[in-house]
Amino acid sequence: MSVRFENVTYEYPGEEKSVVAVKNVSLEIADGSFVCVCGENGSGKSTLAKLMNGLLTPSSGIVTVDGETTSTESESALFAIRSKVGMVFQNPDNQMIASIIEDEIAFGPENLGVPREEIGERIAYALSAVGMEEHRHHTPYKLSGGQKQRIAIAAVLAMRPKILVLDESTAMLDPKGRAEVLAVAEELNAQGITVVLITHFMEEAVRADRVVVMSEGAVVMDGTPEEIFRDREKINRYHLELPVPDYLAAELRKEGFPIPEKIFGEEELAEAICRSL
Amino acid sequence: MSIVVKDLSYVYSQGTPYAQTALENVGIEIREGEYLAVVGKTGSGKSTFIQHLNALIKLQSGEIRVFDIDLTAKKPDLRRLRGTVGMVMQYPEYQLFDETVEKDVAFGPKNLALPEEEIRARVKEAIELVGLKYDEVKDRSPFELSGGQKRRVAIAGVIAMKPRVLVLDEPTAGLDPLGKREILALIRRLKETTSPTVVIVSHDMEAVAEHCDRMAVFSGGKILKVAPPREVFYDEALMREAEMDAPSVVKVAKALISRGVSFHNLPVKKEELVKELVERRGR
Known part of the structure; x- marks a missing residue:
């Protein structure tokens, strides 16, 4: 179950001139991987995400999900693709429709025509996957931002997707909320769901298997976090930044500390500094 | 002192079964010229607190004085208060509303009933201060600007009131x-020019460590401590009680301390940690 982009371009139509948001992108997202997409505001990240489940279809080129082409010509194919590729967006308050959480989760499977008994099982599965079982009969309005995003993820999981796309889903959350959502994403990935995480937080990017950097609609970097963050010149050019421990490691290396070139957590960095003192 | 708050308490939906205490006996003196960070987890009372500072929330109990404006007075001078304390809300770009950037930025000073000439001069100055070119943007719709530019226009609208205190959520x-870097640099610049006293609400501990003089730590509607970042981030009991995460620099320093490394000055900024380690190795 992979997503393939072949020479994909997407233009938003405009009154005077159209805006090219994604420019000739070729990319394959492997089954079971955890991919982070980074890049400045306006670099095309969200458009790329919306092309993955047919919310947008390419102006030219082809996007295939599990071999099926996203196209507005076949509504049933598009419907199938959308149930395989679940999306969660930035603002937790804009995504809730029902007044009781279990109804919120049931909305997707009901639309898929899933039988009543199975919907109950799916709600239980989805809520337990995000650690929110005890909220099943509550209203979503009083939850924290992180909890609301976990409910949004559960609503997607109830569709039994193969791929979860998180489009800046952690951007509006406090550190605790962000940690909760990231932990859920990592757990789902460990269970075999492919995760595509769009984020501005570099400390989230270093936890992915692969980082894709976009600029002006094109993919300009693509590699493991180690490969991406080693290239200081490009990191600056595309206005990204190093996670703090890696920035510190780089500064200390400049000062002559023999600290190896790799990605560090805080504890590992302290260990490496101790050895170099 | 620019702002003095004493025994401030606030209850949402007071007198109903849904009553919820948001602030409880909060006291703080905000010094003129300081860069204060208001921190604490979601629901700790931060936003309720700052909304009191320019009377967006009506005082229920306690005292607030902003320079010589007494908010406990029967009829506090709200117009003068709002010209003194400029409030930039969360995602302020959602509050842009006028047809052109110039009109949008002029809204605040117009409400201060300033002369036309003065308004025009202030609008121009504010737009330039936030790093936009007045002639290029003044006639454009704020809605066709990029996200970062919109936020700058929204900040310009507050700066045009020339507030002595700038509060940003x-x-x-x-x-x-x-x-992020650009907005933080902009706040620095505004602090040095129009608004010497800055209060920010932030979850970004890295930014707080790098920029702020003091932190007011909120938890459960109370202020647990007001102190410089160094005295907050290394106070383990406080950090636990407020459920706060230390910035990376502090985590690295703590990990070094537990491995027997000692510091002259406990580092909270990136350059402080690097400097300490370089000096230590030189000894």
Whole structure:
């Protein structure tokens, strides 16, 4: 179950001139991987995400999900693709429709025509996957931002997707909320769901298997976090930044500390500094 | 002192079964010229607190004085208060409303009933101060600007009132790394020019450590401590009680301390940690 982009371009139509948001992108997202997409505001990240489940279809080129082409010509194919590729967006308050959480989760499977008994099982599965079982009969309005995003993820999981796309889903959350959502994403990935995480937080990017950097609609970097963050010149050019421990490691290396070139957590960095003192 | 708050308490939906205490006996003196960070987890009372500072929330109990304006007075001079304390809300770009950038920025000073000439001069100055070119943007619709530019226009609208105190609720939320750096640099510049006293609400502990003089730590509607970042981030009991996460620099320093490394000055900024380690190795 992979997503393939072949020479994909997407233009938003405009009154005077159209805006090219994604420019000739070729990319394959492997089954079971955890991919982070980074890049400045306006670099095309969200458009790329919306092309993955047919919310947008390419102006030219082809996007295939599990071999099926996203196209507005076949509504049933598009419907199938959308149930395989679940999306969660930035603002937790804009995504809730029902007044009781279990109804919120049931909305997707009901639309898929899933039988009543199975919907109950799916709600239980989805809520337990995000650690929110005890909220099943509550209203979503009083939850924290992180909890609301976990409910949004559960609503997607109830569709039994193969791929979860998180489009800046952690951007509006406090550190605790962000940690909760990231932990859920990592757990789902460990269970075999492919995760595509769009984020501005570099400390989230270093936890992915692969980082894709976009600029002006094109993919300009693509590699493991180690490969991406080693290239200081490009990191600056595309206005990204190093996670703090890696920035510190780089500064200390400049000062002559023999600290190896790799990605560090805080504890590992302290260990490496101790050895170099 | 620019702002003095004593025994401030606030209950939402007071007198109903849904009553919820948001602030309980909060006291703080905000010094003129300081850069204060208001921190604490979601629901700790931060936003309720700052909304009191320019009377967006009506005082229920306690005292607030902003320079010589007494908010406990029967009829506090709200117009003068709002010209003194400029409030930049979360995602302020959602509050842009006028047809052109110039008109939008002029809204505040117009409400201060300033002369036309003065308004025009202030609008121009504010737009330039936030790093936009007046002639290029003044006639454009604020809605056709980029996200970062919109946020600047919204800040310009507050700056045009020339507030002596600038209060910003999570000014960098949702921005990319470059946008974040630019807004933080802009706040520095505004502090040095129009608004010497700055209060920010922030979850970004890295930014707080790098920029702020003091932190007011909120938890459960109370202020647990008001102190410089160094005295907050290394106070283990406080950090636990407020459920706060230390910035990376502090985590690295703590990990070094537990491995027997000692510091002259406990580092909270990146350059402080590097400097300490370089000096230590030189000894």
